[in-house]
Amino acid sequence: MKRFLSIFLTAIMVLSLCACSGSTGGGNNNSTPPPADPGNSAAPEAPAAGTYDVTEPITITWWHALEDQYTEAVNEIVENFNKSQDLITVEAKYMGAYKDINEALVAAHAAGAGLPALAVANTDYVAQYGAGGLYEDLGPYIKATGYDIEDFSKGLILSSQYDGKQVAMPFLHSTQVIYYNKTMADEKGIKVPEKIEDFQAFLEAGAKACGGYGTMVPGWDQWYFETLYLNEGVDIITPDNTCDLNSEAALKVTNQLKSWYDAGLIAWPFGPDASAGMRQNFYDGKTFSVMHTSSLYNNYVDKCDFEVGMAWYPAGSTGEKNSEVGGCVLGIPAKNDQQTKNAAWVFLQYLVGKDVNMKWATITGYMPTRNSVLTTQEGVDFLKEKPAFQCVFDNLDLINPRIQNAAWSELATTWKNYMDTIMNQKGEVEKNSNDMVQEIDEILAD
Numbered sequence: 087m088k089r090f091l092s093i094f095l096t097a098i099m100v101l102s103l104c105a106c107s108g109s110t111g112g113g114n115n116n117s118t119p120p121p122a123d124p125g126n127s128a129a130p131e132a133p134a135a136g137t138y139d140v141t142e143p144i145t146i147t148w149w150h151a152l153e154d155q156y157t158e159a160v161n162e163i164v165e166n167f168n169k170s171q172d173l174i175t176v177e178a179k180y181m182g183a184y185k186d187i188n189e190a191l192v193a194a195h196a197a198g199a200g201l202p203a204l205a206v207a208n209t210d211y212v213a214q215y216g217a218g219g220l221y222e223d224l225g226p227y228i229k230a231t232g233y234d235i236e237d238f239s240k241g242l243i244l245s246s247q248y249d250g251k252q253v254a255m256p257f258l259h260s261t262q263v264i265y266y267n268k269t270m271a272d273e274k275g276i277k278v279p280e281k282i283e284d285f286q287a288f289l290e291a292g293a294k295a296c297g298g299y300g301t302m303v304p305g306w307d308q309w310y311f312e313t314l315y316l317n318e319g320v321d322i323i324t325p326d327n328t329c330d331l332n333s334e335a336a337l338k339v340t341n342q343l344k345s346w347y348d349a350g351l352i353a354w355p356f357g358p359d360a361s362a363g364m365r366q367n368f369y370d371g372k373t374f375s376v377m378h379t380s381s382l383y384n385n386y387v388d389k390c391d392f393e394v395g396m397a398w399y400p401a402g403s404t405g406e407k408n409s410e411v412g413g414c415v416l417g418i419p420a421k422n423d424q425q426t427k428n429a430a431w432v433f434l435q436y437l438v439g440k441d442v443n444m445k446w447a448t449i450t451g452y453m454p455t456r457n458s459v460l461t462t463q464e465g466v467d468f469l470k471e472k473p474a475f476q477c478v479f480d481n482l483d484l485i486n487p488r489i490q491n492a493a494w495s496e497l498a499t500t501w502k503n504y505m506d507t508i509m510n511q512k513g514e515v516e517k518n519s520n521d522m523v524q525e526i527d528e529i530l531a532d
Contacts, residue, residue, distance in 0.1 A: 138230055138428045145175040146203030146429045149191075151184055151414065152450070159449045167436050174429045184208035184414065191419070195220045201419040203430035204437075206257060209245050209411055210498075213490035216248020221417035224252045227431050237440075237456050245487040246415045254415035255438050258452040260381035261409045261478060261485050262310055267374055268395030270295050278375070278397035280407075282314075285400050289351040292374030299373040302364045303343070305356040305509060308502045309488075310377050313409050315339050317402030323491055329526040331501065332519040340508065340515050347509050354509035356502075365389070379412055380478055383451040396474035398481055408484045413452055444468065453478055496529050 152160050157180075164178045179202070181187045188211055194200040195218070207215060215221040228235055235243060238256050246254035264278055271277065274295045279288050289300030304310040315322060318339050321330040330336060346352045353373065355364045365382075367373045369389045377399070378386075386394045401407035416437060418430045436442060440456050444464045447454045453475065459465045460479065469475060491497070504522040507513035 254417040259413035269392035317406040
């Protein structure tokens, strides 16, 4: 845990020194962040009473990334909010994936027009938006309205901060888990191991049981294999702002993954249709398990004709079994007028409120984010309905913030492209790792 916080704090210090550079931000695209706004860096004065009140009727827009299967729920929640008061009318707009929203937000921020009142962002965009002044500092709003932000876990609070400022709020969150064919596992006596040294035996048993792969590792997003490196002591970005992915510890992980791939025990899906293809393989029983996001629990359960189990990633040889937060945060674009920001703050509190939070968790598969709901009847009922989530509830304290670095997006894209070369294109591990680190170090030094 200390190592993760060290990584996080180091990244924050680096960002505070280079916020005015042209580095790219988090997520899975290479958009250039908006220039840092010195005006947003000063400590805000104590707000006057009523500063954040909504006093006149206003219509605002919320940009989100919830796909078609959630349209009915989105409409219901927005409609309930609109009926709950008579000044704010919210219009929800689906903008595509997180990277699509990022591109639209960055463009609107640069133009100073066309911004939504409220927008979601993947957790690894927080550094970019904080450095560029895109998101409003919510600290004064929290203080003025007495909002109880401490009801969120510390990891989620840190994941939505930049340079000590609360530039976003936790919204829909997930973590990395292993989905497996529990029906087959029970029949064959197969259990997901708690330690990585026992994982090969699990892969061999799973591959034999299903006649396919033991598991599939999502190569299209480094987030899914990132924790395997972190739990072996790999810094990825070291305190001196260089990359550690060709260190002895990192090469050990890459070589292990490569040996499993070469033995046919794992697959490494990559490319635009990789996610859909991986899921279909699991539905069809062609892979015993998959490493994926906990937010897709409902999807897997609905599509499979067997019982779906969910397990925590095995601990590294160091004993560490941490994971990283996924999903999205909510932020208020800083360049909007104050009345729009005030209305957005009211709606934001509604979206992350206890009642709505449990509704999101129930209908989407994202995990409850409020500490107070875990001991309520709603929380108890949630676990009764989705008992597989017990593994997530048992390890909530091990879910850590993402690495926050303004160059993370470009680094991540470089990393996953090289891993595709190593796995799917028969690339040599050490040479490609060295070439990759050289390239990443140049990115970090920019």
